[in-house]
Structures are given as structure tokens and as C-alpha cells.
Amino acid sequence: MTAATESTLSDSTRPAPRPQRRLRNPGLLAALPVLIFLALAFAAPLLAVLGYSFMPEGTFDFTFPPTIENYHTVFSGSYYISFVKSLGLALVTVALLMVICWPIAYGMAKIFGRWANLMTLAIVIPLFVSENIRLFGWVLFLIKGGVLLGSLQTWLGIEAESILYDVPAIVLGLVYVYLPFTLFPMVLGISMVSREVTEAAFDMGASRWQVFREVELPLAMPGILIGGLLTFILSLGSLAESKILGGQAVIMIADEIETAFTFGQNWPLGSALSVLLILFSGTLVITLLNWVDLDRILGRGRDD
Amino acid sequence: MTEARKKRITHGLMAAWSGSIIVFLYLPILCVVLASFSRQRYFRFPVPAFDTKWYDRAFSSLTVRDLVSTSLSIALLVALISVILAFFGALAFARFDWRGRRIYQRLVLLPIFFPQAVLGLALLIWFSSVGIIPDWRTAVIAHLVWIVPIVTLVISIQAYSFDPALEEAAFDLGATRWQTLKEVTLPVLWPGVVSGGLFAFLLSWGNFPLSLFTTGADQTVPEWLYAKMVSGYTPLVPTLGALTTSGAALVLILGYGSWMLLRRRKSQRASP
Numbered sequence: 001m002t003a004a005t006e007s008t009l010s011d012s013t014r015p016a017p018r019p020q021r022r023l024r025n026p027g028l029l030a031a032l033p034v035l036i037f038l039a040l041a042f043a044a045p046l047l048a049v050l051g052y053s054f055m056p057e058g059t060f061d062f063t064f065p066p067t068i069e070n071y072h073t074v075f076s077g078s079y080y081i082s083f084v085k086s087l088g089l090a091l092v093t094v095a096l097l098m099v100i101c102w103p104i105a106y107g108m109a110k111i112f113g114r115w116a117n118l119m120t121l122a123i124v125i126p127l128f129v130s131e132n133i134r135l136f137g138w139v140l141f142l143i144k145g146g147v148l149l150g151s152l153q154t155w156l157g158i159e160a161e162s163i164l165y166d167v168p169a170i171v172l173g174l175v176y177v178y179l180p181f182t183l184f185p186m187v188l189g190i191s192m193v194s195r196e197v198t199e200a201a202f203d204m205g206a207s208r209w210q211v212f213r214e215v216e217l218p219l220a221m222p223g224i225l226i227g228g229l230l231t232f233i234l235s236l237g238s239l240a241e242s243k244i245l246g247g248q249a250v251i252m253i254a255d256e257i258e259t260a261f262t263f264g265q266n267w268p269l270g271s272a273l274s275v276l277l278i279l280f281s282g283t284l285v286i287t288l289l290n291w292v293d294l295d296r297i298l299g300r301g302r303d304d
Numbered sequence: 305m306t307e308a309r310k311k312r313i314t315h316g317l318m319a320a321w322s323g324s325i326i327v328f329l330y331l332p333i334l335c336v337v338l339a340s341f342s343r344q345r346y347f348r349f350p351v352p353a354f355d356t357k358w359y360d361r362a363f364s365s366l367t368v369r370d371l372v373s374t375s376l377s378i379a380l381l382v383a384l385i386s387v388i389l390a391f392f393g394a395l396a397f398a399r400f401d402w403r404g405r406r407i408y409q410r411l412v413l414l415p416i417f418f419p420q421a422v423l424g425l426a427l428l429i430w431f432s433s434v435g436i437i438p439d440w441r442t443a444v445i446a447h448l449v450w451i452v453p454i455v456t457l458v459i460s461i462q463a464y465s466f467d468p469a470l471e472e473a474a475f476d477l478g479a480t481r482w483q484t485l486k487e488v489t490l491p492v493l494w495p496g497v498v499s500g501g502l503f504a505f506l507l508s509w510g511n512f513p514l515s516l517f518t519t520g521a522d523q524t525v526p527e528w529l530y531a532k533m534v535s536g537y538t539p540l541v542p543t544l545g546a547l548t549t550s551g552a553a554l555v556l557i558l559g560y561g562s563w564m565l566l567r568r569r570k571s572q573r574a575s576p
Binding site (some may be wrong): 025026027028030031032033034035037038041042044045046048049052060062063068103104106107108111112119122123124125126127128129130131132133134135136137138139140141143146147150151154176179229230233234236237238239240243244254257258261267270271274277278281282285286289291294295298299 | 315317318319321324325326328329330331332333334335336338339347348349350354369388389390392393395396397398399400401402403404405408409410411412413414415416417418419420421422423425426427428429430432433446448452456457460461463464465494507509510511512513515517524525526529530533542545547548549553556
């Protein structure tokens with residue numbers, strides 16, 4: 001019997017190969033619905049904003065010859081003040097949250113054990129309460145005659161000024177709202193530091209501080225940076241904190257954008273401001289996301 | 305001081321710090337609940353007199369009914385659509401190895417790293433450019449832009465722990481693509497899908513910056529609360545605030561509870 005007949009024989013006894021059992025590119029196919037949706041509802045609106053930013057002042061469609069006068073208005077006006085103030089508030093918020101969150105994140109990733117799950121739940125639940133209800137709660141707490149000053153006055157006889165409607169109140173609001181956004185990526189980051197590595201460092205005579213600086217911090221850095229950046233971008237573009245807690249003490253950049261679009265009825269100006277904000281934050285985000293290994297953070301490289 | 309004792313003290317301090325941060329997170333919510341039971345028109349502390357009359361008023365108010373039904377319709381639709389999109393999105397994110405995956409993973413995350421108020425305004429001018437008049441349905445789209453990526457992440461975390469060999473085995477045993485999806489992939493990812501849906505519902509229910517610019521003439525509960533906080537304060541603000549908070553808590557507890565029940569029943573069935 002020749003090899004050829006043998007192969008035909010065995011082929012006929014096997015079930016016929018089913019055509020197209022495995023799609024050529026199941027990944028792309030699965031990604032397609034999300035990609036199409038984001039193209040229509042995320043990329044297209046951003047392109048519209050970009051388009052409007054080159055239209056003459058006070059127009060509401062794309063039929064005019066493009067101009068850069070809006071960018072000129074932005075750069076020659078006082079908008080940079082709002083931008084710098086928003087930037088400063090965002091940086092202060094990130095710095096405070098790093099210090100506040102590190103011990104908690106470290107505990108949740110390495111020490112608290114089963115309690116960490118309960119803590120996660122306790123921290124997630126307030127996220128589902130509308131941001132402005134929670135901020136309003138701070139108004140009730142801080143306002144004159146409110147929970148804090150009311151109890152100081154009634155039980156201790158101390159008269160104090162409210163910190164409401166000023167910069168500290170805005171920082172408090174930002175720290176409060178964005179705490180989980182810093183914390184959870186940090187927990188993921190710290191859980192990537194394996195116990196063997198820190199123990200090896202201790203065994204070789206490193207001090208607590210050295211282990212922190214040379215081992216834990218660099219290894220946890222991807223998670224820390226993701227959380228920090230998320231907090232930074234969201235605080236930079238925040239609106240509700242300054243409006244509800246800040247009175248008119250600080251005009252945030254998102255405030256300027258909103259005013260241009262709504263009261264100002266000047267879409268091109270609002271668009272130009274948005275484009276600049278998006279360019280600034282987008283560059284940071286894309287640089288960082290390019291650098292970190294998402295697969296490792298989210299699932300494949302988890303330790304203990 | 306011994307090493308062990310030093311360690312115990314540090315751990316104790318960390319636990320105390322974590323505990324006080326949790327108190328900090330719940331403090332304003334408690335203040336809202338407290339204010340909702342106050343009889344006075346304007347909140348004072350210590351509260352001179354308690355009353356539930358604002359709850360009676362909230363329950364009989366037609367405005368409140370409208371607001372809740374708008375918020376509810378948006379949140380339910382958002383949860384449903386985002387789970388479907390994100391289920392496949394998560395397979396592409398974490399399960400399949402394909403050429404565009406790296407770029408795709410980063411593209412999907414971009415809407416999360418984006419100021420929401422600016423996104424809402426961008427959508428507003430996009431809708432008006434293509435001639436869509438905003439109402440609650442456009443708010444559904446706006447919420448989805450932000451929530452689909454989040455739900456994709458939630459399901460992806462589940463999908464990372466998924467063993468591709470399971471699907472291969474189903475294929476080799478002659479299951480069709482659809483059968484494999486229904487009988488193998490979906491049950492394995494089910495925890496992620498449930499928590500993703502819950503996340504989507506609750507995040508949409510509480511969202512303010514996206515709704516603000518995209519609901520047109522319709523109004524959600526957070527929008528109304530904001531409008532009343534800024535001008536025309538009424539004691540219904542803390543009352544409705546407390547009500548939506550307890551609504552969200554109820555959904556969370558019911559979701560978690562039924563999930564635990566389901567899991568227990570399943571494990572009983574698995575080991576009779």
C-alpha cells in the first residue's frame with residue numbers, strides 16, 4: 001500500500017474538516033463593536049471640537065473659512081490664569097493623595113489580608129453616590145452653623161470661621177472625590193511587589209527606608225503613576241468641586257470652557273480652550289499608557 | 305523595642321489611618337442623611353427638631369417621580385448596552401492575542417482619562433452638528449462613552465484568569481462557536497459581567513457632569529439637585545439626596561445578596 005492511498009483512507013474515516021471553525025481574527029471581531037461605538041461617540045465629537053476651534057467667533061456650523069483667531073484670543077487673554085490655577089490645584093491634590101493613600105494601599109495589598117476585601121467594598125460604595133450629593137454633604141458639614149462649627153460652638157464655645165468657599169475647601173473636595181482613583185491603582189501596583197524580593201533586600205541588610213526607596217517604590221511605580229495621572233487629569237478638568245465648595249474663589253479651566261459654550265454662546269472659543277486642555281492631558285496620558293504594561297498590572301503578573 | 309512589637313505598632317497605625325479615611329469618606333453622606341430629617345427649612349447643627357415631612361413631600365411630588373424615572377431609564381439602558389459591548393470588548397482586551405491589541409487596549413482606556421465636563425460639551429456640539437436634539441436618550445450615549453471602558457476593564461480582570469484551554473476543549477468536542485460562547489465563555493466570565501452591569505447602573509445613576517450637557521430638556525436627579533443647590537434651595541435637596549443614596553445602596557445590597565445566593569446554590573448543585 002502506498003503512502004498516498006493510506007492518507008486518503010485515513011482521511012475518509014475522519015470527520016470532514018469543518019470550514020471556518022476558527023475565525024481568522026477573533027480579537028478584532030470582538031473589539032469591533034466597542035471600536036465602532038467609540039469612533040462615533042468619542043472620536044467624532046472630538047473632531048467636531050477641533051473643527052469648531054478653527055471657526056470664526058460666535059458661529060454654529062462648519063461653513064466658514066478656517067481661522068486661528070480663537071487661539072489668538074485664548075493666548076492673548078487671561079485664560080492662562082485659570083489654567084495655571086487648575087494645574088496647581090490638581091498637583092496639590094495628587095501630592096496629598098499620594099501621601100494619604102500609600103499606607104492604606106500598602107496595608108490593603110500586603111497586610112490586611114481578608115479585611116482588604118471589606119475595605120475595598122467600603123471605599124467603592126460612596127463612589128456610587130452622586131458626586132454633587134457628597135460635595136453638598138461637605139457644605140452641610142463645613143458651613144456656618146453646620147455640623148463642624150455648630151458642635152464647636154455648642155459644646156466647646158469656640159467661634160470659628162468656615163473654610164467654605166475658598167481654596168482649602170476646593171482641595172478638600174478634590175482629595176475627597178478622587179481618593180479611590182489614586183488608591184485602587186496604587187493597590188494593584190503594590191501587589192506587584194513580591195514578598196520574596198523585599199525579604200531578600202532585608203536579608204542583604206537594607207534598611208526599611210532603603211527597601212521602600214529602592215525596591216517597593218520602583219516596582220509599584222506603574223500603579224502609582226496610573227492612579228496619580230488619573231487623579232491629575234480628572235482634577236484638572238473638574239467642575240463641581242470648585243462650584244459647590246469653592247464659591248467663586250477659583251475659576252477652573254473647565255468653568256471657563258463651560259461659560260464659553262453656554263452663557264457666552266461662543267462655541268469656537270470654548271472649542272479652542274477644550275482642544276488645548278485635551279492636547280495637554282492627552283499627551284500625558286498617551287505617554288504614560290505607552291510605558292506601562294497593562295496586562296501585567298491588570299491580571300497576569302499578580303503576586304500573592 | 306523588639307522587631308515584632310515595632311511591626312505590631314506600625315500595622316496598628318496603618319489600620320487606624322485606614323479606618324479614619326473610611327469615616328472621612330462617609331462623613332458627608334451622613335451629614336446629608338441627617339439634614340434630610342431636620343424639620344427646619346435651613347440646616348442647623350445640633351438639629352433642633354426632627355421630622356419626616358420632607359420625605360412625605362418627596363414621595364408625593366410629581367417632579368421627583370419624573371426625575372427618578374428619567375434617571376432610572378438612562379441607568380437601565382446604559383447597564384444593558386454597556387454589558388453587551390464590554391463583554392466582547394473584554395474578550396478582545398484580555399482573552400485573544402491579536403495584532404492590534406496593544407493599541408486597542410490603550411484606545412479603550414482614553415475616555416476614562418478624560419475630563420467628563422469637556423466630554424459632555426463635545427458631545428453636545430457633536431449632536432447639534434448632526435442635527436440630533438438632545439434628550440435623555442443622548443445622555444445614554446454620553447454615559448456609555450465613559451462607562452463602556454470601565455465595564456470593559458471590570459470584565460477584563462475576570463477574563464485574564466480565563467483558561468483558553470477550556471474553549472479549545474469545547475471546540476474539539478464539536479461545539480459550535482455560539483455554543484462555546486454560551487456554555488463556556490459566558491459562565492466563566494459571569495461574575496465580571498454581573499459586577500460590570502452593577503457598576504454601569506450605579507455610575508450612570510449618580511453621574512452629573514455628563515448629564516449636565518446632554519439631557520436637553522429632560523433632567524436627571526443629580527442635575528436637579530445641583531440646580532437647586534446653586535439657586536432656589538429647598539429642603540428636598542438633602543431628602544432626595546438621601547433617597548437616591550439609599551436607592552443605590554439597596555441595588556448594591558440586592559445585587560450582592562442575590563449573587564451570593566446564586567453562587568451558594570450552584571456550589572450545592574456541584575457537590576451534592
